[in-house]
Amino acid sequence: MLTTTKYPLRKEFRLLGKLLQAELSTGTKRAQRICEVWDLLLLTERTRYLNFGYWVDGCEIVDDACEAMVDLVGRAAELKPGDRVLDAGFGYGEQDVRWLETTGVSEIVGVNITPLHVREARRLAQAKGVADRVRFLQGSATELTFGAETFDKVVSIEALVQFAPRQKFLEHAHRVLRPNGIFAVTDIIPLTAQENQTPTAAKQKWEKDSFFNGTSKENWYAADEYSRRLTALGFTDVTIRSIRDDVWEPWRRYMVSRIDDPAFKARISRMIYPTYRKYLLDEVGQRVAGQPMAQADYVLVVARKPER
Numbered sequence: 263m264l265t266t267t268k269y270p271l272r273k274e275f276r277l278l279g280k281l282l283q284a285e286l287s288t289g290t291k292r293a294q295r296i297c298e299v300w301d302l303l304l305l306t307e308r309t310r311y312l313n314f315g316y317w318v319d320g321c322e323i324v325d326d327a328c329e330a331m332v333d334l335v336g337r338a339a340e341l342k343p344g345d346r347v348l349d350a351g352f353g354y355g356e357q358d359v360r361w362l363e364t365t366g367v368s369e370i371v372g373v374n375i376t377p378l379h380v381r382e383a384r385r386l387a388q389a390k391g392v393a394d395r396v397r398f399l400q401g402s403a404t405e406l407t408f409g410a411e412t413f414d415k416v417v418s419i420e421a422l423v424q425f426a427p428r429q430k431f432l433e434h435a436h437r438v439l440r441p442n443g444i445f446a447v448t449d450i451i452p453l454t455a456q457e458n459q460t461p462t463a464a465k466q467k468w469e470k471d472s473f474f475n476g477t478s479k480e481n482w483y484a485a486d487e488y489s490r491r492l493t494a495l496g497f498t499d500v501t502i503r504s505i506r507d508d509v510w511e512p513w514r515r516y517m518v519s520r521i522d523d524p525a526f527k528a529r530i531s532r533m534i535y536p537t538y539r540k541y542l543l544d545e546v547g548q549r550v551a552g553q554p555m556a557q558a559d560y561v562l563v564v565a566r567k568p569e570r
């Protein structure tokens with residue numbers, strides 16, 4: 263339930279500080295600080311998901327859509343009792359609690375680069391009584407030290423775009439998966455192969471836009487190249503399906519429907535509100551190059567490691 267209490271001043275100062283810190287740092291520190299900025303910008307109501315949501319089957323609020331996203335990836339990965347699962351970039355751990363509760367997987371090991379997320383995910387697992395089936399570790403998905411063939415499934419939601427670079431994680435994912443294991447993730451990529459081949463304005467924007475800050479420049483490749491890379495690593499049955507029509511625009515429509523609601527408004531930093539509102543309401547802006555949603559695709563990527 264939302265209240266109309268104003269966004270507290272002390273949070274405004276913290277936000278300003280975090281934004282400055284992020285701007286002044288590089289590499290892992292920058293990625294961590296950007297994630298800490300998001301913590302002050304969360305607009306979910308009953309959860310702490312950090313994804314745009316998959317807006318199907320009558321989702322009413324963003325939390326419903328985020329849960330639908332979790333279920334989508336769970337189905338794609340064919341999560342089932344007995345599975346040992348690796349989750350990279352788990353946010354606040356909400357998705358893992360849901361998979362543990364709904365699919366009966368035996369164990370999830372999560373890896374996340376942001377200390378705040380690791381701490382909060384551990385707390386959530388305790389509170390939900392699933393701490394004995396999940397381990398949240400701090401570290402980068404690009405530097406995994408797990409043994410070869412130790413997981414049945416590798417999953418991730420809206421995080422690979424930030425891995426510097428994504429390719430390193432794809433290599434680890436293939437290595438740690440058991441034969442017949444499934445890789446299933448949602449990810450953000452450029453829309454077309456053409457954009458991938460020439461340094462377009464969109465590419466420059468991808469590299470510089472704050473929306474994608476903390477992402478790796480090396481991650482600028484579209485579905486065909488993504489698929490080629492997975493195949494080259496030895497994955498089979500590779501599918502990359504665009505789900506953007508059920509992500510970007512429904513998310514934007516939902517935010518637009520709420521943006522002037524005093525209770526909702528009170529949860530947004532006053533520093534950010536005017537820009538955010540303009541961005542959401544400017545439909546033309548959504549379509550012109552330069553707006554991340556106009557240039558980016560939102561995809562579900564699924565692949566299998568073949569039997570030996």
Ligand SMILES: C[S@@+](CC[C@H](N)C(=O)[O-])C[C@H]1O[C@@H](n2cnc3c(N)ncnc32)[C@H](O)[C@@H]1O
Pocket residue numbers: 293297310311312313350351352353354357373374375376379401402403404418419420421424425426
């Ligand atoms: C957009 S959030 C998505 C979080 C969560 N999957 C969700 O949907 O709520 C991306 C997550 O990836 C994590 N992350 C970013 N770079 C990472 C890396 N190199 N290794 C592991 N996690 C990383 C961030 O800390 C953050 O938790």
